[in-house]
Amino acid sequence: MNSHYNCFRPFSHFIMETLTLAPFPSRGISSRYSLFRRPSSRRNFWRAQTTVSELANLEAQSGPKPIPLEISSVEEALMGFISGRRKATEVAQAVWKNVVHRGDTVIDATCGNGHDTLALVKMVADKLGKGCVYGLDIQQSAIDNTSSLLEMSTEEHERKSVQLFNVCHSKMDEIIPKENPVRLVAFNLGYLPGGDKTLITVPHTTEMALRAASKLLDSKGLISIIVYVGHPGGRDELEIVEAFTSSLPAETWVGCKFQMLNRPVAPILVLLFKK
């Protein structure tokens, strides 16, 4: 197995590194990210932020562009999915909208280019400072892209609800406080779109992440997983996701799968609802 595939540094190492980079609130500094304590929060979280000048640089590169965020209704998304006009990711987001409420705490376990993180921010952030989105990704470029997208597409009070972590999804239980009930954990497995396709999430850490997510999740909460099977290792990851889902007791969990049968490499949606 390629060592890149794994979470290559422990979380404690990550914390120390970020502290060394920028221990206090700051904008316009030369390093790409400032990480600072949120004065308004009783909890000491660390938040990654992109400066405006850095944003311009990012835009000039091949990073994400602002997108109008429009999440379909479940009816639109499902009818579109079964008629080939909508993607599994759209069904997932439509379902989230029916599970997640303003003020909730949610986790994007695999930020990627930040589209899911952005969708979640729009669902949970409110002007009272409630609502919290934890975004995780093992790749720094994913965190950069997500931060850039959020900077372009959110308002100030929405950005305050986000905390991004350049850390493996399997480490989420080291980040999210146990006493904080989580309404949704979203996984978009595989590789970073537009990034290095050899850097992928892998079965071992994905299984750890699912286990951690299932413990953090509140009652009536949802774990949403998009599995990509078109790249090497994708099928192995699907097997792990299916095995984990199958092992969940039916008394307390509903675990269902939405799959295209005549498009073998189409993404597969797995939803785990905690009763």
Added chain:
Amino acid sequence: MNSHYNCFRPFSHFIMETLTLAPFPSRGISSRYSLFRRPSSRRNFWRAQTTVSELANLEAQSGPKPIPLEISSVEEALMGFISGRRKATEVAQAVWKNVVHRGDTVIDATCGNGHDTLALVKMVADKLGKGCVYGLDIQQSAIDNTSSLLEMSTEEHERKSVQLFNVCHSKMDEIIPKENPVRLVAFNLGYLPGGDKTLITVPHTTEMALRAASKLLDSKGLISIIVYVGHPGGRDELEIVEAFTSSLPAETWVGCKFQMLNRPVAPILVLLFKK
């Protein structure tokens, strides 16, 4: 293989038998079913009808009772499904409502106790006499139950839209005129609820039925299949349904599956949309 499992008589035999029974419109005859030509139709269809006195007998037996027909929205059905409160059949019916319109022609390939047939009648029948539901079942008791349920739960103009056939689902292409575009074909596989559980639909005829349905189906039409895997032979039938779906070209078909992963014997929904 038990010979009961197969379609035990050719369609030509069936037609001759019904013609011998009652060639003209009739009510109140002693035999349970009258089969007659519909004068209002340009096409020569055959319709099964139950008399009022027979209905009283059927009600006195353990047949179906009138039920309030309430079909959920897709949103209610899907959110209910993923949270364990709604069944796959409810998702299926909710989806049909978005595909089928008044005046359409549809097929219930496996009437069972008639609940799907009733739902389809309510969707397609209109007072102008448009809309047509073909209901098929290999078991006479299923046709009886369906007819009884329709008698109890539909109005006259709705009943006129239905034609019931005691014939194997694999014979649908011998019943439905080729020039009649079909919007939906519904399959509810397995055994008749409340009936003899050794009498089940089987892979061989189900595959023939799917093939026939795929040819009869109009563009933008849907084949909806509920597969039960909790009885002997159920897994074999699922394999056939999956293999058939996987063989459909992705350019002209969308074939998707909805499955509970942590409830191994839960019914599985497969939807085949013709682009």
